[in-house]
Amino acid sequence: MPPVGVAKKLESERQTLIEIEQQRSEHYETRRATVQAVEGILYQPFKILDEGFVRVIDYMGDDSAIVQAARVSYGKGTRKVSDDRALIRYLMRHRHSTPFEMCEIKLHVKLPIFVARQWVRHRTANINEYSARYSILDKEFYVPDAQYLESLKEELLVQKNEEEGQKDLFGAQASATQKNLKGTAAQSTTNKQGREHILSHEEAEEVLRTIKNHSEASYRRYTDLLNEEGGKKIDEAKMGLARELARMVLPTNFYTQWYWKIDLHNLLHFLSLRADPHAQYEIRVYAECIADIVKKWVPIAAQAFDDYHRGGIHLSAAGLEVVRRRLAGEDITQAQSGLSKREWTELMQMLGQGGAGG
């Protein structure tokens, strides 16, 4: 027999699966546009990190809704798929963004609180979060996967990533940095916001033990303050602290949940920032999952976004001048360019010319 806490969690997961299956078995007739690929995954949770997930709850519009809005059309707005594709790509290229705002998606996301803190900075979405004032939080906290921390398995991991051909936002191969980021955990020495090196096996084990022990102990304090565990009072003589106050002793690796609704234009902006190698791994895995969903939902818009924004580069006026002069055969150097050393290095990297000093 599993311990009471584990049995309770298993039972709650079983109930959740039954509810999802019930919802998935229901069908409605509609005149609205639907997307078969999204209908196929509706309500289904995609597992992220150790306890998190993303699932699509609802969506409005498809690729043709973008065209319909752009043409302010009475009908579906479609002439031919090739016309729609050309128009969507034109709109994307020229940052004519409002037609993309006509499509919306509603997701149910379960995520660690520290990831939620980064996510919530995106102000252009609507959120309704699980209330830890009203309900007791489950004993669910994020512990990084040991294989992403320790050196022993790093080679295996890189090999595995290569075999799986890790995909970029909408399908391109992941960059080397992105591939290797998973296998890093130690503080970066060059970027205060990042991690760069791997931990030794011993250090990784110690780190994981510390995170787990601290999280377990915090949850014990939480239930002690509430004076409640498994729906029962711990000490009949005590009142117990209010839920809205007791929660403050929980660390930010505990999981929260929310419904998150956003339009396609702002979602693509979110993905460009959060499915990017500069984003923290723990939010990036959510963004990558959502990017896959977007690809199913609006494949033409997703491809256009990848081609014109994510896969493209933005040049400053001085950067453009460097490119023009180089194309004209001039061997322009950083000193002559008017760019700072950092801007120059970034430009050369964008142009695939390494950090050429010039």
Ligand SMILES: Cc1cc2nc3c(=O)[nH]c(=O)nc-3n(C[C@H](O)[C@H](O)[C@H](O)COP(=O)(O)OP(=O)(O)OC[C@H]3O[C@@H](n4cnc5c(N)ncnc54)[C@H](O)[C@@H]3O)c2cc1C
């Ligand atoms: C790698 C990375 C590191 C970061 N580091 C930090 C950090 O150290 N500290 C920190 O505080 N934040 C940090 N952030 C958060 C970042 O500064 C933004 O707050 C976050 O990415 C949301 O971006 P956004 O405002 O463009 O998105 P959204 O809020 O979704 O807004 C989308 C767009 O809508 C427009 N918009 C929305 N609201 C307004 C408004 N009120 N006024 C005008 N225009 C508006 C803007 O054009 C905006 O780009 C980081 C983000 C990333 C990706």
